[in-house]
Structure formats: structure tokens, C-alpha cells
Amino acid sequence: MTLPRNPWALVRDAIVQAMIRASGLDESHVLWAYQNTNQPTDDYIDLSISGSENPCQDAIVATTDLTRPAGEEIQLATQGFREVVLSVEVYTKTTVTSDEELDALAIAERIRSAIILPTLRDRALKFGVSFFDSFGAAQYLPKLISTGFRGFALLHIRMFIPAVAAVEYTGYINTVNGTVKVTDDSGITDEFTFHAEGSAPKAPTGTDDGQQDNTTRWDHWAPQSGPWTPDTPIPSGAYSVTVPSGVGTNAWVKGGSGFTTDHTLPPGLAANNPPPGTMVSDGGEGWIIAPPWRAGWKVFTTTDPPDFTSNDGETYICDEDGVT
């Protein structure tokens, strides 16, 4: 599963669930220490985490999303794990002599043994929690509180947990301007200026289609004729977009949000909402179903898109800023 940047809540939940299974106690008797509430009745377990160590250097994972604001297209996130010590404090009302299964040391030892069981480890591992060692002696420190006996055992378990991810953003270099001066042996200085445009992909304009692939998206929203505006009503019906030759076989036409299936669908178009992308070949035709209030289409292509026409009589010219 994909863990959130701060996985602590999930990690703590996974540890508690593992301790419930390992100890045999119910959920109301396994809790994190230092909370402002009454102690539960014995027998119960207090958990606490300490001694966080970084066993190896964290990695930086870079992901690119061109739909993020300019200058923040690249996300740099740390990724790593920590070695921590889980302290398990077992409190019981039972002495060693009365019930060998329920005294504090017996419960601590049961936990120590159970954490290597495959089912317990697998469940914890889904949340990045890996118990790998219950080091040292399980200490048995029972005491008399006033006139009452209380069993107490302390067990330490080492484990790996996912680290909290820190994130920052960076972007592409769009333009570099500079001057270079070169002086030859004769003392003549030539001065060169340079201007370099970045070749990084440009974030497409228009509505985010949620895709993070390498296609360039060409959007257009239009009424039956003229520029589309939200207040311009258009008739219901089916519209088609013909993509001329030269697009290649990786073009498709897709209806955008607001398209419904309240209208008669052209043959072969699945009745989904919105209509699915219709694959078109060179010169192929994509169908779009227009609701009463908006019409439009999106053309996806891996090549420079040519102009295309629709049956509203308009010709649309694609450029990188969209469709004019």
C-alpha cells in the first residue's frame, strides 16, 4: 500500500494491532502510554516508542507533474526508514504462582515469541512496520502498591518503521542569458552573448485531465460556432470531430466533463459518462455527445496535431497553447 508522507498514525495502529494479537488482550487493554485518562483495569499493556535511529541515509525521490504551478513541477521527497525501540510495559494483577499464563512475564514472553509469526509480521509489514528483534532480558519487576500485588514486566522490541517524508518542490530552467569574453594572445577580446531556451516540456493549458503520461494534450471547448463561453447555450446532439491524416495512430478524441449520455449515441460508442475516448486513426472520426449547455472535445496526440474540423463548420488550429 502507498503510505502517506507522515505515516505515524498508520504505524502506531499497526503496532497496536500486532500487540493485541501477540498478547491475547482485547483492544481496550492495549494502549499508548502517557495519555491523560484513567488506567484500564489490569491486565493491560502500555506501549511507547523511543530511540529512533537512522540506519542508512534517506533517498530523494523525484517525481514530475507538469500540472503543478510553474517552478514546482518537480517534487523532491525524502524516503527512508527508521530503527526504533518499542517498549512494552505489561501490568497484571496475577502473580507468577497463581496462573502461569497470565502473569506479566508470561505475557511479555508470549509477545516476544509471537512477533515472528508470519501472519503477524505480514500484517504489520503492509504498513512498513517490521519487528526484527526483541533484545535483552524481559525484565520482571512486580511490586506491592499499598497492600496490593501488581505484576509488571518490561520488554523491548527493535523494529523498522517508515520515516516521515519531507517534501520540497523545484522546477525547470526556462531561459539562460549570459555573456562570455574571450581574449586571444594578441590581446583582442571578443564578447559573446548567449540566450538559451529550455527544452523542458511545457505544461499544457486547459483543464487537467488527471493523466501523467507523455502525451501532449490539446484542449478545445467550443459551442456550435464561435468561442465557447459558459453562458452560451448550444443545442443538444451528437458532434463529430474529424482528425485529418498525419496525426498518427495514437490520437484520440474525448468528451469532457459535462457530457452526458442523454442523447442517442453513435454506433460503437459505449454508453459511459463521460463518453470514453474514441481511438481514431489517421483521418478517423471521434464522436462527442453534447449536452444542452456545453460542447467540446479534447484531442490527445503524441505528435504535433494538425488542424481539425468538426461538423459545426468550424476549423480549429492546434498550437501549444491549445486550439484557436
Place this chain on the structure above:
Amino acid sequence: MFDADFAWDLIDSFSTGPYVGTRTQTSGVHNGREVPGKKTKFTVDIACVQPAGGRDLLRLPEERRATETRVMFTKTPLQVGGQGAALEADRITLEDGKLWEIQSVESWMGYTKALLQVPS
């Protein structure tokens, strides 16, 4: 011989109340975390609140004896918290606007003497 009516009249005549209290069911536990219990308001109609004396402080655990403490005499039953208790300690708003927590309760002849401290 103890005269209960006289004691009640005494508390009534010295009453500094009424006061509003908060009674809280003990927390539940989910995934190891406290799930706060339900809170209900109650009224302490007649109560006499005074500063605690030295003998009162000796009834408290050692680490609590240096904390400002009040004594409340009332006929309203009050609760202290404890391991496995169904209720957490009652909290009562006194004249200073702060919530004072019941640290100790003595009940006798239908009367309650409670020691209160502001939780730290």
C-alpha cells in the same frame, strides 16, 4: 453527637455556590489511543469552598502538596478518577473561571468534603 441538620445549615449559610461541574465518562481505547468519554454538566447548588489547610494537604500524594488546593463542602456527591473507574474525576468551575479537578473525596452522613486542584 453529630447533628446532620446543623452541619447542613452551616454549609448552607456559608455557601459560596452554586457551581457548575463537568462529569466525564472514562475514556475508551481505539487503536491504542484514548477516545474521550461523554461529558455531562451538573450543578452543585449549595457548596462552601475554602482554602485547604495543612492537614488537608497531607491527604494528597506528596507531589501534589505544593499545588494550590481548595476544599469544598457540599451535599452533592462528587467523583474522583482511578484505575478502572467508570468515571474520570469531576471538574468544577470556581469563581476564578478555572476548572478545578476533584483530587480526594470523603463522604460522611450524606455530606461530601472534596479537595480540588487545577490540573497541571
